[in-house]
Amino acid sequence: MNKLLIVGTVAFDAIETPFGKTDKILGGAGTYIGLSASHFNVASAIVSVVGDDFPQEYLDLLTSKNIDTTGIEVVPGGKTFFWSGKYHNDLNSRDTLDTQLNVLADFNPIVPENFKDADVVMLGNLHPNIQIGVLDQMTRKPKLVVLDTMNFWMDCALSELKEVMKRIDVITINDEEARQLSGEYSLVKAAEVIHQMGPKYVVIKKGEHGALLFNDDHVFFAPALPLKEVFDPTGAGDTFAGGFSGYLAQSENISFSNMKNAIIYGSNLASFCVEKFGTERMVNLSEQEVDARLQQFKMLTQFDIELAD
């Protein structure tokens, strides 16, 4: 079985949307990536850090999804990373109400021995130096390294971000961040500039407007599934990344053509994530539901115009 190494926060979130609000619930990029990737036939592990306030039941939940949690350091007396945010009415934008780094401030990632030869490494949104620190521990060059990042690191750690970008194969980034990083408004031009910074593949996430995959002159687009109700967008991007990297780790084929499929699998899983608060929908998601919705994605996007080659 192929190995997928995931680096990302395992954390508490408190979320407010127009539909309600939560107390501290399970969150974090690493959590969402792991839950999403658990739908594929891969051995996955999360590298992260929590405080000893982090409930054992949350770790047990991840273990029950066949995710190796030995790389999640528990800091005695430490407090777990906490994020709180409030979404605006259109759910496309949000305000951060509170960020408490806590144990994340001194996070020194330790890759478990048996994952230092992972086939695929999924670097969730974290300080670029942490992402580099993980790559430095790999004993074998991974077949694929995927990096997720955000505007925060462009603002305060751009040179470090540019360093890690030279060592990855795929970057996933949202549209506004792609524009910021490249200085180009057109996403086609932005992808070209970002491609020059290192990654062979550039994935631009547009939230409810879908996702674009660029590779040289090739481009592929996957829509977000139109939903009657989006309840909570938290974790959708990470769920997308987990589906994308999990599928590629399972299939071992990293051609552009197969990466298209990975984009669809990622979009498909993300469509569930937004249907309930936090991780609730992902924790209780059956393979039947996943397959049925993949069929919907096909109906949503596939047509039968025949063209002469």
Next chain:
Amino acid sequence: MNKLLIVGTVAFDAIETPFGKTDKILGGAGTYIGLSASHFNVASAIVSVVGDDFPQEYLDLLTSKNIDTTGIEVVPGGKTFFWSGKYHNDLNSRDTLDTQLNVLADFNPIVPENFKDADVVMLGNLHPNIQIGVLDQMTRKPKLVVLDTMNFWMDCALSELKEVMKRIDVITINDEEARQLSGEYSLVKAAEVIHQMGPKYVVIKKGEHGALLFNDDHVFFAPALPLKEVFDPTGAGDTFAGGFSGYLAQSENISFSNMKNAIIYGSNLASFCVEKFGTERMVNLSEQEVDARLQQFKMLTQFDIELAD
């Protein structure tokens, strides 16, 4: 050969974008629809009105594209409808600088005798009473009636708009207008409400974010082709409608499955429209270019995930 009857403005536009500005040039929904539909094997005619300030060369241009212009009334001493607008930097929004209705104020559409039995009627964006006036002249129920409209008529002629909506098969409308007309934010719910108002098919145009086709529980999505540069969005929605209705008039098959193809043909033609100012790109568009870009649309959207049925 099947007949396509087009109703829409034939007009002068003056356009300003971040890339430059034009003097009075050829414009109007009827013009864009006609130019787009001319890429299909149909007999098409435009019903419209202009003043005698409208250059004969513009009418000749339409005729050269095999568009019947006998339904374009030329009002002696009248002035042609004029619209002027300025696009913002992101090209997604614009300010109207000037609107001179001129001969359009008293427009009484006259459908040419030989198009009163048209197979497909494309009602371009105009006062709903004019759209009804055209339908009243048909001597045979068309196989398909497509209506385009805008928020302006929702604001000032809503009851008339609701009347014409009861007599059409397909409505094309943008996302903000769909929300206004339905009172629903979710486009899935908006389409349901609009469907209840009459049209069996609801097409929601999202500009650079593509277009959605709804029919009961079925939904199809076509992206806009990602372009390095969008030069001038004027007429893109009408070009989409012209490709959609022209393709359906040609193929005679109005199943949902074939309507998907029509959405792709419309999106494909619209992708050219925005590449130059006004109608310039559409006037000089070869079938080879259209076919090559259809191939790009397939590569952009088609994937090969096999699923058990």
